[in-house]
Amino acid sequence: MLEIGRIRNEKEAIIEGLKKRNIDATTTLDQLIEKDASWRAAKTELESIAAELNKLAKEIGQLFKEGKASEAEAAKTQTSELKATENSLKQDVESFEKEITQLLYTLPNVPNEEVKAGKNETDNEVVFESNRTHTFDFEPQAHWDIAKKHELIDFELGVKVTGAGFPFYRGKGAKLQRALIAFFLDEADKAGYEEFIPPLVVNEASGYGTGQLPDKEGQMYHCTVDDFYLIPTAEVPLTNIYRDVILPNEEFSIKLTGYTPCFRREAGSYGKDVRGLNRLHQFDKVEIVRIEHPRNTANALGEMLDHVKGLLDKLELQYRILRLCGGDTGFASALTYDFEVYSAAQEKWLEVSSCSRFDTFQANRLKLRFKGEDKKSQLCHTLNGSALALPRIVAALLENHQTPEGIRIPDALRPYTGFDFI
RNA sequence: GGAGAGUUGGCAGAGUGGUCGAUUGCGGCGGUCUUGAAAACCGUUGUACCGAGAGGUACCGGGGGUUCGAAUCCCUCACUCUCCGCCA
Known part of the structure; x- marks a missing residue:
């Protein structure tokens, strides 16, 4: 606000x-x-x-x-x-x-000066491209076929037990999930983020705090009996830790991380874009959240981008970074960079992370402030980013690291999976 | 789910209709003393809003009511704790 x-x-x-x-x-x-x-x-x-x-x-x-x-x-x-x-x-x-x-x-947030005018995703600018490319001397399979062949993910079983968009992961597929979560959390820990395991449902006040309410009510699952909402991202509980908080001085730089499942009702999408792991109602994500003094915001966003780059490099994936144009920048964001990994089999880029600075927009609703030198309170700046969202990373790993011998697990991940190939 | 007790400033804890934004203690900050520190002593110490300023308004879990006047009385909701029940 x-x-x-x-x-x-x-x-x-x-x-x-x-x-x-x-x-x-x-x-x-x-x-x-x-x-x-x-x-x-x-x-x-x-x-x-x-x-x-x-x-x-x-x-x-x-x-x-x-x-x-x-x-x-x-x-x-x-x-x-x-x-x-x-x-x-x-x-x-x-x-x-x-x-x-x-x-x-x-009123949405005012875009940062770096943001260019534009209508939609076609006007986003590519600001970085990794130097890796994936090439195949055979026809690469899409992840949904690979997942089926190796019994990694069972979408039909999810439909039976719950509904579309709630897959089962099984066997090595389940272990891969667990490995990625542990890997991402360890990397965040090394980068100085404190780990939290937050509640997966939040109250109404928290929904307002981070801006999901009142507008994007339909995006969240709502437990009406108790008036709780299933979190669409760990950003909600993590950022709301600091709702109604006044930090005592200007010396702070708060870095939080947490793994949670994320729940999104996300109506209105269908077809090829939602096939397989591309869009789910429940998915896993490790989120990083920062609360910063306004003077440190630009620097913090840069650090977050470097952190995510590091993850994707270690996973040996081809990726690029986009600076979103005005029309594609989220309601609360002042500046957003999206990370996309290339999916060779689907021949398209998949969004795997979104790092944003919200400046005072969230803090204003949260009433998150700090005491300045003049003893007056000022609004903090908040930032967050995915580091990373699992499903599309899994899709990219399966598709881009497939070999005639199976799926090669990147070196960085092997200590976590305990196996080198699927 | 049943019964009871609570919710007051950073914390602890007084306050049952008027001079209470709120006693006191701890903590914090400033000072005296000290080579320095501790102790002791003195002072100070919530947030937001309106106003050029003087100053004013609001806030004692949330909302509503009674009254000229509410932290204090009434209603309602939320939450916390204790005991019992159920349960991973």
Whole structure:
């Protein structure tokens, strides 16, 4: 959520920034500024009436104490008119607040200066390409065929027991999952991220904190009996650790990681894009989350990119990094880099990681702040990234490391799998 | 699931209708003393918002109510703890 003060002060810059997302925010911002002014006027008036009422109440108390009951009764009548005005002002203030919040919820984050304008994924820029390529002297098979042949993943069994998008992993397929999770967590640990095992369901407040609610409600599974939501990513519980927190000084750099299954209802996709492991309702992911002083955000994002690069290099995969254009950058993000690995068999790039900086957008909703040197509190910056999401990594490993002898496990992973080939 | 007790400032813990944003202790910060530290003593120490400022408003788990006036009374919801039951 954007800060109202920023809208007041930097209206033109926000309008320019949001143009990169193909959004003309002029009307919304004008409405916000107008409503904010009305709100402040009403609020000032309300507070002065409240002050007067407080004063009268004290005087009445004093009169009773001195035994001047009749004077006190007379003073009481004075308050009724003021109270009526107070009540109507209270309602005004509340309705302005509600309208302002509603409008603020509709505005996405302002893209970073590095973000280029653009409509959709076709306008994303490739900013890095790894120097590895995968070549085959035979026709490579798609991962769903490989998985079936080696009995690694059973999609039909998932349909039977749960439904589409909930596969069973079995045998070496299950061990490969476990190996990847352990590998990713160990690498995150080496990079200084503290490991957490968070709850997999969260309450409503946490959903609001990271911005899944109120808008993207349909994306999450909702346990209505208890009003809990299944997490769509570990970002939600990990970032919400710091909801309503004021860090005591400017010396902080918080690095968290966690492995969780992720649950996404994700309606509306079908066909080849969702075949096999490409899109699931439940999948595994190791997430990294950072909470940073604004001055360190750019640096932190760079470190996250290097970290993910390192993972993909160790897995010996061909990949590239995209800087998302305005139109493709997520609602809460100011700047997002996507990692894609090449799938030789599917002849397409698969997104395996997304690293974003949210600047104050999440922190504002989370009320996550730090005390500056001047003792005033300021909003922190939050960042997060996948390091990494498993299903597409598994797809890429199976497809790109297939040999006539089977699937070759990259060296870095062998200590974790305990086998060299599938 | 049943019964009971709770929820107050960083922590502990007072406060049952007015002078309570809140006693006190611990912790934190500043100072005195000390070569330095500890102890002792003195002072200070929540958050947010409105206001140019003076100042003001709100917050004692959340929401609502009673009252001129609520941390304090009433209703409601959430959570925590204890005992019993059930259970990995």
